Amino acid sequence: MADMFRLATPSSAHLQLLVAMLRNPASTGTLLPSSRALANAMAGAAEGADLVVELGAGTGPVTDALLQKLPHVPLIAVELQAALVRRLRHRYPGADIRQATASQVVDSLMEHPGRIVLVSSLPFRSLPAPVATETAHSLCRFLAHNPERKLVQFTYQPRAPFAAPRHLRWKRTSVIWRNTPPAGIWELGLTP
Numbered sequence: 001m002a003d004m005f006r007l008a009t010p011s012s013a014h015l016q017l018l019v020a021m022l023r024n025p026a027s028t029g030t031l032l033p034s035s036r037a038l039a040n041a042m043a044g045a046a047e048g049a050d051l052v053v054e055l056g057a058g059t060g061p062v063t064d065a066l067l068q069k070l071p072h073v074p075l076i077a078v079e080l081q082a083a084l085v086r087r088l089r090h091r092y093p094g095a096d097i098r099q100a101t102a103s104q105v106v107d108s109l110m111e112h113p114g115r116i117v118l119v120s121s122l123p124f125r126s127l128p129a130p131v132a133t134e135t136a137h138s139l140c141r142f143l144a145h146n147p148e149r150k151l152v153q154f155t156y157q158p159r160a161p162f163a164a165p166r167h168l169r170w171k172r173t174s175v176i177w178r179n180t181p182p183a184g185i186w187e188l189g190l191t192p
């Protein structure tokens with residue numbers, strides 16, 4: 001029920017995302033933060049990870065769910081926009097929040113051992129094409145390096161978030177109806 005009123009009762013997260021959208025619509029990609037249902041489902045998909053890297057943390061709904069559901073799993077949250085990074089650092093003072101591009105952080109972790117789960121809210125469909133292509137290549141390189149790694153990504157579209165090479169496979173794992181708009185959760189990893 002609470003989700004039905006998300007537009008009618010704007011929070012500070014709604015307002016900050018609105019400002020980010022006005023400043024940088026292509027890389028923000030949405031007017032509404034993810035619902036708790038979507039954030040919880042994204043965090044749940046990261047269970048079993050040794051390290052979680054959140055890409056495009058925005059105002060922090062998924063960060064929040066990750067910290068609550070997986071309190072003992074190290075988390076790196078990545079966000080590009082300075083104002084949103086300031087908000088995240090203020091809300092989660094002990095957390096590892098990095099102001100960087102997703103590619104920069106993922107590339108720097110290429111040789112990191114263990115099961116790494118990338119939990120991404122990056123808006124691939126609205127990012128400028130060169131940024132979307134470079135980021136997708138970087139994520140695919142990272143996943144191809146180790147079969148224990150996976151990407152969890154939501155999208156509002158009925159198809160996979162971006163085209164991946166053949167050795168990687170997309171799987172839609174759920175649809176979250178309690179989100180505006182409803183979102184599909186997809187996972188990408190090496191084909192078994």
Ligand SMILES: C[S@@+](CC[C@H](N)C(=O)[O-])C[C@H]1O[C@@H](n2cnc3c(N)ncnc32)[C@H](O)[C@@H]1O
Nearest residue numbers: 027028029033034056057058079080101102121
């Ligand atoms: C759709 S918003 C997601 C916000 C939040 N995670 C949520 O679920 O409501 C996408 C976020 O990705 C960030 N972003 C876009 N391109 C990025 C990039 N290349 N690297 C890191 N963050 C990026 C934007 O600044 C924006 O905050």
